[in-house]
Amino acid sequence: MSQAVDIELERDRELRVTYDDGVVATFPILSLRRSCPCAGCRGRREQSLDPYPADSVSAVEAELHGNWGIAIRWSDGHDTGIYAWEHLRRWWDAHLE
């Protein structure tokens, strides 16, 4: 189980997560928005529809969900995705190193 011990959000640039094993993972804001884990966005991706209509996006607000993850409200009004630390870590390990 990957726990986040430090979180830094640069609203128009990236989310930086430090995990309890010392790994620092950075996620570009645009990639985060495009990979929104909510059911609606997942469905759109499965149909190869762009889940993300704007040309640029930034994080307006973020709310921590305990030890579990972070919810982000985007400048395009979308706010139903909750990004689990565990999920982000798997994504980081698989694609971004």
Ligand SMILES: [Zn+2]
């Ligand atoms: Zn979504």
